[in-house]
Amino acid sequence: MKLEEEKVLKVIKAKALKVNEILRRLGLKRGERVKLKKMLKELSKAGKIIKVRGGKFTVRGERLGEYEKESEKRTVTGFIRKSGRFYFLESEQRTNGSYLIRKTKEKLIEDALAVGIRKEKGCEIIRIFPSLSDVKEIKEFVILKYGLPRRLGAKAEKELEAIKREVPAKGRLDLRHLKHVTIDGENAKDFDDAVFVEKTEGGYRLYVSIADVASYVPKGSAIDWEAKKRGMSVYFPDSVIPMLPKVLSDDLCSLKPKKDRPCFSVIIDLDHRGNVKDAHFEKSVIRSAKRLTYEQVERAIVEKDRIERKRLKGLIRDLELMKELTEILLERRRERGSLDFDLPEPEIIIDMEGDVRGILRSKTLFSHRIIEEFMILANRVVADFFEKRKVNALFRIHEEPEREKLAIFEQFLKSLRICVPKDGKGIKRLQNIIGVVRGKPYEFIVNKLLLRSMKQARYSVENKGHYGLGLKSYLHFTSPIRRYPDLICHRVLEASLLRRKIPYTYEELERMASYLSERERLIMEVERELEDRIRILFMKDNIGEEYEGIITHIASFGFFVELFDVFVEGLVPFSDMTDDYYRVDRDGTSFLGRRRKKIFRLGDIVKVRVISADVERKLLRFALI
Numbered sequence: 001m002k003l004e005e006e007k008v009l010k011v012i013k014a015k016a017l018k019v020n021e022i023l024r025r026l027g028l029k030r031g032e033r034v035k036l037k038k039m040l041k042e043l044s045k046a047g048k049i050i051k052v053r054g055g056k057f058t059v060r061g062e063r064l065g066e067y068e069k070e071s072e073k074r075t076v077t078g079f080i081r082k083s084g085r086f087y088f089l090e091s092e093q094r095t096n097g098s099y100l101i102r103k104t105k106e107k108l109i110e111d112a113l114a115v116g117i118r119k120e121k122g123c124e125i126i127r128i129f130p131s132l133s134d135v136k137e138i139k140e141f142v143i144l145k146y147g148l149p150r151r152l153g154a155k156a157e158k159e160l161e162a163i164k165r166e167v168p169a170k171g172r173l174d175l176r177h178l179k180h181v182t183i184d185g186e187n188a189k190d191f192d193d194a195v196f197v198e199k200t201e202g203g204y205r206l207y208v209s210i211a212d213v214a215s216y217v218p219k220g221s222a223i224d225w226e227a228k229k230r231g232m233s234v235y236f237p238d239s240v241i242p243m244l245p246k247v248l249s250d251d252l253c254s255l256k257p258k259k260d261r262p263c264f265s266v267i268i269d270l271d272h273r274g275n276v277k278d279a280h281f282e283k284s285v286i287r288s289a290k291r292l293t294y295e296q297v298e299r300a301i302v303e304k305d306r307i308e309r310k311r312l313k314g315l316i317r318d319l320e321l322m323k324e325l326t327e328i329l330l331e332r333r334r335e336r337g338s339l340d341f342d343l344p345e346p347e348i349i350i351d352m353e354g355d356v357r358g359i360l361r362s363k364t365l366f367s368h369r370i371i372e373e374f375m376i377l378a379n380r381v382v383a384d385f386f387e388k389r390k391v392n393a394l395f396r397i398h399e400e401p402e403r404e405k406l407a408i409f410e411q412f413l414k415s416l417r418i419c420v421p422k423d424g425k426g427i428k429r430l431q432n433i434i435g436v437v438r439g440k441p442y443e444f445i446v447n448k449l450l451l452r453s454m455k456q457a458r459y460s461v462e463n464k465g466h467y468g469l470g471l472k473s474y475l476h477f478t479s480p481i482r483r484y485p486d487l488i489c490h491r492v493l494e495a496s497l498l499r500r501k502i503p504y505t506y507e508e509l510e511r512m513a514s515y516l517s518e519r520e521r522l523i524m525e526v527e528r529e530l531e532d533r534i535r536i537l538f539m540k541d542n543i544g545e546e547y548e549g550i551i552t553h554i555a556s557f558g559f560f561v562e563l564f565d566v567f568v569e570g571l572v573p574f575s576d577m578t579d580d581y582y583r584v585d586r587d588g589t590s591f592l593g594r595r596r597k598k599i600f601r602l603g604d605i606v607k608v609r610v611i612s613a614d615v616e617r618k619l620l621r622f623a624l625i
Contacts, residue, residue, distance in 0.1 A: 003032055008039060009059055012049065016058035016514050056518075076116045076123055077145045079616075080108055089116050089123055092618075099123040113616045115144040132615040135354050138533045139236055146526050148241055149230060155222035160245055165252065167215045167262040173282040175265060179289040179318055180209055182255050183371050186293050190233070190242065190481045191255040194263070194288050195374050197321045203271040204325050208378035209263040209286045211253040213480040214490045217244070219503050228512075231519030233482035234526055237348040237534065242482070249481050257288045264490055266378040266477070274328035279381040281493060290315060297367035322370050329373040337427040338470040339454075340434060341447050346531055346567045356538045359567045375478045376469065382493060383473035387463055392506050393492045394485045394513055395475045397464040398457040405453040412449055412589045416442060416603050427470060442603040444562070445552050449602070458517040459485055461509045485516050529618070535568040536620045539613040542566070546625060551604045554588050559600065561608050561622055570620035572608060577624060 003026070011017065011025045019037060023029075028036065040057055043049045049057050076099055078091040087108050088098040100122035101108065112130045116123035132138045143150065152160070180194035196207040217224050227243050234241040242249040255261050265284040269277045292312075299305040300312050301319045309316055333340070344361035351357050379396070386393045413420065413433065424432050430450065437446045454468065459476075466474035477493070480486040491503050504512075549561040558573040574582050580593035582600075590601040600606070608622035 003028060003035055003039065005039065005043070008036070008043070009048065012057050013059040015510060016056040018056050022057070056514075074118050075145060075147050076118055077141075078114065078116075080110055080112050080114050080125075080128070082110050089114060089125065101125055104128075113141070115141065129616070132533060132537070135238070135350060135356060135534060135537070138530060138537065138615065139239075142526060142530045142533070143241070145529075146522065148234060148526065149226070150241060152226055152245055153222060156226045156245070159222050160247060163216060163247075163252070166260075167212070169260065169262075169285040171283070172262065173265065173284040175207065175209065175263075175284045176260065176287040178207060178286070179315065180207065180255075180286045181290050181292050181315065181318070182257075182288055183292045183294060183297055183367060186295065189254065190240075190249045191288070191291065192479045192481045193371070193375065194255045194286060195322065195371070197318065197325055199321060200269065202269065202277065203273075204269075204321075206268045206270065206325065206374060206377065207265055208268070208374055208478065209255070209265040209284060210378075210478050210486075210490075211255055211481055212262040212264050212283065212490070213244070213248070213253050213487055214264075214494065215262050216248055216253060217487065219491060223248075227484055227487065231484050231516050232523050234523050236527070236530060238350045238354070243484060244481060253481050255286070255288045257291045260285055260287050264493070266381060268377060268381055270325070270328075272328075274325070274332040276377075276381060279385070281382070281385070281497060283494070294365050294367040294371075297370070298365045302366050322374075323366070326366070326370045326373050329377065330369065333373070333470070334431070336470040337431055339427065339430055339450075339468045341451060342438070343444070343447050343451065344567070346535065348531065348534055356534060359535055359538055361567045376474075379475055379477050380471055380473065382477045382489060383463070383471075383475040386475070386492070386496070387473045389496065391492060391496050392461055392502060392504070392509055393475060394459045394461065394488050394509060394516070395463040395473065396457060396466060396485070397460045397462075397474070398466040398468045399455045399464055400467050401454050408587050408589075409449055409453045411587055412602060413446070415589050415601050416446070418442075418446070427467065441605065442550065445550055445603045448552065456521070459513040459520075461506060461513055485512075488512065533615050533618055536613045536615045536618065539566070539568055539570075539610055539620055540615070543610050543613060546607060546609050548605060548607050551600060551602055551606060554584055554591055554600075554602060556584060559591065561606060563608075568620060570608070570610070570622040572622045572624050576611075576621075 007026060008022060011022060017025065019033065022036060023033060040049065044051065049059055051057055076089060076091060078089045081088045081090045081098065087101040089101055090098045099116065099118065102119055102122040102124060104125035106125065106128045108125070109128055109130055112128050113132070114125050114128045116125045127144055129137060129141050132141060178196045180196045182191040182194045184191060192211050194209045198205050217227065223245065230243045233243045244253070263284045263286050265282045266279065267282060268279045271277055296308060296312070297319060299308040300316065301323050312319065342364055344363070347360040347362045348356060349358040349360065383395060418436060420429065420433050420436050433450065434447065437443045457466070457468065463473055465472045475489055476483055476486045477489045478486065480490055488504065495502050547563045547565055549563040551559050552562045552569060553560040558571050560569050560571055562569045580596050580598065582591045582593055584591045590599055592599045607625045609625055611621045611623050613620050
């Protein structure tokens with residue numbers, strides 16, 4: 001297809017897109033990328049298009065709604081520099097340049113880290129951080145950097161005062177006689193979902209009851225607008241910035257034990273092999289029997305701990321039935337082809353004083369699988385319902401990976417001499433790879449690189465299936481307390497069941513799909529940055545210590561090593577390796593010494609010494625031993 005201005009404008013009018021996405025949509029070859037970038041630059045200068053967050057382009061005036069404008073990033077962060085009589089804020093990302101400091105609320109400190117707001121021809125400093133010496137300071141910096149909202153608007157506060165404390169049970173299916181339980185992390189307060197399983201003649205009946213947030217938060221209300229703007233809750237190691245006001249997220253909507261709560265229940269009948277025979281949806285009222293933790297359930301039904309089983313005496317049969325059904329669902333998942341990554345997350349241990357006491361690798365327990373499988377199934381049957389009835393909604397899509405990226409990944413497997421059986425193509429082959437490396441020292445790096453080869457899941461009005469889960473239809477329905485897309489799906493489902501007009505136009509859903517996908521990526525970036533800085537802070541007390549680790553990433557300037565004993569990653573700069581001149585290979589999977597011909601590969605185990613830990617510059621530096 002020929003590169004034409006009219007066609008480019010048409011494709012980005014429908015949806016904000018990155019350069020590569022525009023190329024794909026127009027069926028253009030990679031060689032046209034330079035021409036396309038030049039055209040986009042000219043269109044931007046002419047005022048026909050604008051660049052929005054995430055490096056995407058859209059037609060000016062077509063895409064930005066009120067809440068999207070609110071989210072436009074105005075903050076800048078960097079280090080204060082002095083030149084003659086003037087002070088500048090040099091961006092953390094040096095490619096973003098410097099900003100003349102025109103106004104400040106604090107006394108300027110040269111070389112200090114600061115947060116500013118962009119103004120015409122410069123910036124205004126709103127906060128200076130001489131150092132990030134504790135978790136509290138790091139958290140404050142990250143919140144300001146990303147402009148995260150912490151307070152409700154006056155209108156929302158007023159609405160909150162008027163909210164009825166109880167939603168009437170009349171007109172709802174009464175499920176209070178069923179022993180629903182919530183299973184969550186130790187520190188969770190917002191309980192979105194409760195589950196119950198019973199045996200039937202034909203197999204099993206699964207109840208997944210989700211907090212009916214929509215009953216408390218009407219579309220178009222001030223509270224709704226605040227939730228939409230936030231998009232999702234932001235989780236920190238010791239706190240949370242909730243999407244909804246805490247009186248809703250932690251109390252009225254939260255499925256607390258022994259409290260009557262309005263829910264939207266997904267009731268699914270399955271046969272003995274885990275195939276869905278029937279599914280229906282009911283506005284219900286439940287009373288959670290108990291608030292359980294993953295660790296409790298694991299001890300009771302996997303480890304068969306006597307003390308725990310005695311504590312949960314009245315629930316053991318129900319939990320055993322959940323375990324039985326989960327094992328069947330996992331087998332179905334393996335059969336259909338699904339990528340089951342085991343990528344541990346950092347578990348940051350913070351004491352009562354706010355000090356970091358340790359950074360552990362989180363473990364995936366079988367009890368996690370129970371909730372994961374039940375939620376996936378509930379999300380799937382809602383998506384199937386919408387797809388069969390051609391209802392417009394927000395689907396959660398995950399497209400197939402690009403061949404080029406998979407080819408690089410396969411090349412990496414060869415460099416590690418990993419032999420994978422050839423009895424399988426596509427997702428089945430990737431499934432085999434995950435199985436082959438399970439339990440091996442290089443399992444983490446292989447899974448990480450495979451994940452990097454995948455496209456990111458996102459929200460879309462157009463259902464394209466979910467590659468990673470091996471599903472033709474999927475969406476998010478089960479977490480409306482902490483995710484706005486789920487709240488949208490609740491409203492769409494209710495309207496569809498009542499045969500009312502769907503409360504969103506196609507264009508509204510499209511705009512929100514784009515905005516909420518970007519918002520999700522931003523929140524992931526926030527949580528990752530906070531974790532990275534806290535990990536570096538923790539290593540300040542370990543300078544000079546030696547550790548074993550694995551090479552996880554190779555860049556033009558050095559390579560990254562993830563330690564085994566402490567779950568942190570640091571950089572070994574090539575400039576510090578004076579024994580030779582090292583050159584990185586084309587695909588970035590190895591580097592070779594020019595004189596001594598010593599080669600290092602991704603997945604190699606190496607020994608390093610901690611040289612420095614700079615929290616402000618977000619740099620943990622190692623030296624190879």
